[in-house]
Amino acid sequence: MNKMKDKTMKEFLENNAYFVDFFNAYFFDGERVLEAMNCEELDSEMNDANMNLEKHVDVIRKYNDGNLYSAFIIENQSCVDMSMVVRAAVYEFVAYDRLLKKSKKNRIKEKLPMVHILVFYTGEKPWNAARQLSQLVEVDERFKSYFHDY
Numbered sequence: 001m002n003k004m005k006d007k008t009m010k011e012f013l014e015n016n017a018y019f020v021d022f023f024n025a026y027f028f029d030g031e032r033v034l035e036a037m038n039c040e041e042l043d044s045e046m047n048d049a050n051m052n053l054e055k056h057v058d059v060i061r062k063y064n065d066g067n068l069y070s071a072f073i074i075e076n077q078s079c080v081d082m083s084m085v086v087r088a089a090v091y092e093f094v095a096y097d098r099l100l101k102k103s104k105k106n107r108i109k110e111k112l113p114m115v116h117i118l119v120f121y122t123g124e125k126p127w128n129a130a131r132q133l134s135q136l137v138e139v140d141e142r143f144k145s146y147f148h149d150y
Helices: 002-013 016-028 084-102 141-146
Strands: 039-041 045-048 053-056 059-064 069-077 114-121
Touching (some): 016 039
Antiparallel strands (some): 039 059, 059 069
């Protein structure tokens, strides 16, 4: 059942109009800032030999409207996953690594686009897993200012 539900949601989210609606709702309180026509599909395989990682995100798009240049990821989750915070951070940094490798070496001064990731939970049970890394990690007060809380 979950496999069919996941496949249906993935197909739904692959529609650029629905895809940008999620981010417009989350980041801009529903205002139509992002437009579907400015989305370009990216490879959803998040494979990285250095990290022994062979996974994929549900939907990833590059967005460029001349003012905003970013990568957006939606990960549909139909069951609670205790490792989701860590998975999301890995996906984000693999995306940065891919963008860095694709940039030309002579464009050192050009910065990478920001990567945004949303986890869309469609499960029936309430989400009871961590929503940020600090809920999984024992953060020593002496290092708190150095901790990156994804």
